[in-house]
Amino acid sequence: MQLMKASWVEVEEYLQTSKAIVIPIGSVEQHGPNGLLGTDALCPEIIAHRAAAQANLLVGPTFNVGCAQHHLDFAGTITLRPSTMIAAMQDWIASLRRHGFERIYWLNGHGGNIATINAAFAEVYAELSFAKTPPEQALQLKLQNWWQLPGVTELCNEIYPVGHGAHATASEVAVTYAAYPEAQKQVEMTPKIAPMGEISHAYAYRQSFPDGRIGSDPSQANVEDGERIIQKAATALISEFTQFSD
Amino acid sequence: MQLMKASWVEVEEYLQTSKAIVIPIGSVEQHGPNGLLGTDALCPEIIAHRAAAQANLLVGPTFNVGCAQHHLDFAGTITLRPSTMIAAMQDWIASLRRHGFERIYWLNGHGGNIATINAAFAEVYAELSFAKTPPEQALQLKLQNWWQLPGVTELCNEIYPVGHGAHATASEVAVTYAAYPEAQKQVEMTPKIAPMGEISHAYAYRQSFPDGRIGSDPSQANVEDGERIIQKAATALISEFTQFSD
Amino acid sequence: MQLMKASWVEVEEYLQTSKAIVIPIGSVEQHGPNGLLGTDALCPEIIAHRAAAQANLLVGPTFNVGCAQHHLDFAGTITLRPSTMIAAMQDWIASLRRHGFERIYWLNGHGGNIATINAAFAEVYAELSFAKTPPEQALQLKLQNWWQLPGVTELCNEIYPVGHGAHATASEVAVTYAAYPEAQKQVEMTPKIAPMGEISHAYAYRQSFPDGRIGSDPSQANVEDGERIIQKAATALISEFTQFSD
Amino acid sequence: MQLMKASWVEVEEYLQTSKAIVIPIGSVEQHGPNGLLGTDALCPEIIAHRAAAQANLLVGPTFNVGCAQHHLDFAGTITLRPSTMIAAMQDWIASLRRHGFERIYWLNGHGGNIATINAAFAEVYAELSFAKTPPEQALQLKLQNWWQLPGVTELCNEIYPVGHGAHATASEVAVTYAAYPEAQKQVEMTPKIAPMGEISHAYAYRQSFPDGRIGSDPSQANVEDGERIIQKAATALISEFTQFSD
Amino acid sequence: MQLMKASWVEVEEYLQTSKAIVIPIGSVEQHGPNGLLGTDALCPEIIAHRAAAQANLLVGPTFNVGCAQHHLDFAGTITLRPSTMIAAMQDWIASLRRHGFERIYWLNGHGGNIATINAAFAEVYAELSFAKTPPEQALQLKLQNWWQLPGVTELCNEIYPVGHGAHATASEVAVTYAAYPEAQKQVEMTPKIAPMGEISHAYAYRQSFPDGRIGSDPSQANVEDGERIIQKAATALISEFTQFSD
Amino acid sequence: MQLMKASWVEVEEYLQTSKAIVIPIGSVEQHGPNGLLGTDALCPEIIAHRAAAQANLLVGPTFNVGCAQHHLDFAGTITLRPSTMIAAMQDWIASLRRHGFERIYWLNGHGGNIATINAAFAEVYAELSFAKTPPEQALQLKLQNWWQLPGVTELCNEIYPVGHGAHATASEVAVTYAAYPEAQKQVEMTPKIAPMGEISHAYAYRQSFPDGRIGSDPSQANVEDGERIIQKAATALISEFTQFSD
Numbered sequence A, B, C, D, E, F: 001m002q003l004m005k006a007s008w009v010e011v012e013e014y015l016q017t018s019k020a021i022v023i024p025i026g027s028v029e030q031h032g033p034n035g036l037l038g039t040d041a042l043c044p045e046i047i048a049h050r051a052a053a054q055a056n057l058l059v060g061p062t063f064n065v066g067c068a069q070h071h072l073d074f075a076g077t078i079t080l081r082p083s084t085m086i087a088a089m090q091d092w093i094a095s096l097r098r099h100g101f102e103r104i105y106w107l108n109g110h111g112g113n114i115a116t117i118n119a120a121f122a123e124v125y126a127e128l129s130f131a132k133t134p135p136e137q138a139l140q141l142k143l144q145n146w147w148q149l150p151g152v153t154e155l156c157n158e159i160y161p162v163g164h165g166a167h168a169t170a171s172e173v174a175v176t177y178a179a180y181p182e183a184q185k186q187v188e189m190t191p192k193i194a195p196m197g198e199i200s201h202a203y204a205y206r207q208s209f210p211d212g213r214i215g216s217d218p219s220q221a222n223v224e225d226g227e228r229i230i231q232k233a234a235t236a237l238i239s240e241f242t243q244f245s246d
């Protein structure tokens, strides 16, 4: 079930059976010459929605804008400062806890979010930890990157043995192409495989990675590959989330 | 063009022709027994995407979670505190300005956001106003509620002369039904038309509005009505945004 | 009773009879060539003090500096950022609640404050709404602009059928002149009636409104008009506040 | 000149002759059985306004609510958290600097404000100090407590050799009585002279100081004494401010 | 006992006997040509550790970086903004209260910290004061500057009758030399005794105090003097803390 | 060179030769029955000071209190909220940049800090990335955990093939014992090797890890092992930092 398309009555009923929810979390940032700006938000959303269509699992709204300061020299990138993201995640979690959710599974689509998501978890936990008495309501916060769901990295490497890369990867572009075929873009990559390197601020980033890609050749991406990855990830998500829910 | 499905190269090209962008902004909150939790985010998104399909207009990601504290006693509602929302909007605006956007048109779907959106505008403008020299880069921030686009309120009142209401309105439910027919819910409303009243915190809200609706009978909503409203609003948006862009 | 001139013992006694208080809230900002910088703080203060002299009504200190970033290009304007104003209002409200006040009536003198006052209300309410149990202590926050007290706009339009305006209005200047006749300033207005327009940041504001006025001819203001308006507004405030208190 | 009753044109003219301004800063807090809740804001305001009537000195609006958490167990007290007060003072100072003010003299009426005022100064200075180049615009922030203006403490001790006290002092009550004789309150003090002690939070405060006073017998206060103190302080302020302005 | 070298079991045992703790708090800032950047953090740490070696007294970690914005024009200075320092002290205090500490004695090494430490105390107390019921757990926060421990100023003045000074004092340099003789620096002072003056931001500071010292001749400092001062201060601390603990 | 024991003149001279600095960063938190509360701050400090004694490398003050909310149920633990830690690190970095430092190497002693340190880096970089022009001053922020310095993990595993563990590890306890032999504690571990598990808030932590250890038998720790580890780590640090500095 997608929370965004459910009524409050339906969510209330769901809560009779489970205190767990999936929140897709991503970023809006450049993904090279043929990747979508929304890639990192769309991938976990696509996978979670697929899972929700195949199992009894509640998916919340997508936390779409994350930590992408290093991509700001490329048009269209939008970022939160980490401190803002922590505040926003606190509010989301406080809202969900208000309804009785006790297990919140953040399905992440962006490596640059990982630190801040974990910092936000600690910020929320700290409130419970400072209290002189144990919390009456349990709370478990889990971060999972979609590409690290069991079996997914293996599949991606199998499909793209060369030029999978680290940003604007062949696999994430494929996932979005499978879900939004009309958004496919034919672009020749120069160089074929992008360079690797270190990340700091946006001006340094662009010097190291002139077209935005890191280590990848995303021109390999296609709908069929994307479909395989989505299904693999969705199946793994169902399994992992089911375990997490109990 | 939808920014989420565009590449940075495409956004850079768009910026050669226009410095303006539409940001749909909404809320995730209960919308009565048959309305979707995502209604207020989905409505401006649906309308903006329709407009983008019919004209050269860039639509950014949807700012989906807004100010909905008063709905928190109904399952599924998610809110930001106003101070968090101001911080997040600051970051979105700073990001867009970084790329050269100078006119940001916020198409809003939620009455409860209006105050905080305007406060966020003032927060952003204040930074320019405190500076000892005029800003080198122009900035215009505009808020428009989709139901106040020219002609839309009139159409909604024409379609629903009775029981249109103030929250979980017949028209907003219709808009979401037209876009997501699979999410339609058949629920009998009791009472037929919900009460009117004042809003404060969530506990008081639920006492005044037991099933969440205010003044409405959204069981009147259907796909055909929604389609008419969407098209009316999209056409008006194109016209208003075009004028705003110049 | 004016809180500022009362002892704590007197306020404690008042709380035996009522849990309601009026807080005048305004701004310190240019009001054109003949208007006082304090106009927006002084008007609600003058009206509330008049009401307190004629009825059993407690008036708190004046929240004098508000949101006036758009006036910063004119000397003497002082503004809070909206986020600061929210924090300050939170503290005022927390203080008043500590003593048992449950109904706080903010009598506002500045259009530019409206959004942030409402955002501050939502920030305060959110704390109650996030809580897992209903608040033990009731809370009602009300915003009223003095010029929208029943009958006041009508009177102003009757007195100033032409050139009442939108900022540095004839009526608000008259109110301050009636209370502080020694502060009257004779200035010829050029043009007689100021232009109308849109508001954004301070540099744009001054270009649109070179002497600060919007749409008004405040040279019409005089002590007698001001006195009529004050008394009309005070009477209306007494009536509305009495109702609010119950 | 009082800024609140001046026009922006008059402040602009003043800035041709001086870059200095006085800001009265106080608190709204209990002042014992016969003292006014507004005492600490009113005293510096009264003195500064008197000075402004006798010399060419610009007085800004009164920063009326300060740091009074320790008085919160007495009805009517209103406090800012220190962090809020710092933010508000930053905004006031940023506004004044925008107009060209370079020397801001804070005439304080409340001992409990001293730490936070100095912290706010450091917060503002820090912004200049972090910058890689010296500030183009000078900035001098000065704190003066009205009772420490040259000669004032001596006068107070002379008038009240016994029972002047440390909070709700005979002298501050006298100052407010002189300015607002209608607000005088006849209350017998029990004990005649209040106890001395340490200050922490509000509950501990009330245990140590049951009627709010510290070390004082403010029933000695009268209009004539107040008038002497006001004039002494105003004269000293004119002299000190004149020196500060150059 | 030093908390940093104790186990949690040992601290738990200590808490059976006392709810009090000493926190050395200082600054990292220039201390003239021969003083250590760590002087203000090291002095209270040295004294507290000496005391802990001679009595049953728990010393927490040193809060080493404080408010030193005015020294930023000298290499090596590190400062917190006052608002950051307040937040950090809140967290330290919340942590200590979590374990049952009720009396926290801050032994301070830096004049520039005093205002912000007191503001932080008020910030923490305010939380208790806003609450509708008295705190279940007592809290006493105390600030003591090491040079104001009974007898210490007298000793310093006796040892350095001339050129003790106000910053980079002979005595504080001596204290650090006694603890870290290897860090002694032989520098001739020019002028012999540094000038006195006012403090604002870092650029103004350096103009007034070209080598960083204020009013001092720290070339007088030596290990023997430092040792005497340390022992004097440690003895006074033991006595004062013992009284504070009860 | 240790910054805390250097004068500003010496740091200024150092800056002629290098723009790089090491900042030890740790935590104050329980480390099981025989580990020191300061372990995570002391380890990087010990290693960095050893390196500074053997090479030309500047070590700043130790950022001693970090993110340790999960340990709060054990006496003596002190934590910052992640948002506070971000603010503090921003201030430290702003201070260092003010002096010309361009490369800041954070030698970390606590796994629980990693997320927040990286979030703080992104917060600082974001300021540069939002700017419309590239930074005039370079900035490189590096995080290294001392146990991940080349060769160190291998050495630890070699010394402690069994029961090295994940928190309160044999190796970190050994490092502190080597530096502070007087702080050694003889405690029998029950069970010999502590359990492994997941971390969330402090109450859950204590249930999973009753004496604080995770997976370790730190009773194996001794001075000789610690000395070997310190020297290995210091040598690796010198080498890595030298490369980082260029």
Ligand code: NI
Pocket: A031, A039, A040, A109, A110, A167, A168, A169, A172
């Ligand atoms: Ni990606």
Ligand code: NI
Pocket: B031, B039, B040, B109, B110, B167, B168, B169, B172
């Ligand atoms: Ni709606």
Ligand code: NI
Pocket: C031, C039, C040, C109, C110, C167, C168, C169, C172
């Ligand atoms: Ni006005």
Ligand code: NI
Pocket: D031, D039, D040, D109, D110, D167, D168, D169, D172
């Ligand atoms: Ni007072």
Ligand code: NI
Pocket: E031, E039, E040, E109, E110, E167, E168, E169, E172
């Ligand atoms: Ni010092």
Ligand code: NI
Pocket: F031, F039, F040, F109, F110, F167, F168, F169, F172
């Ligand atoms: Ni550790």
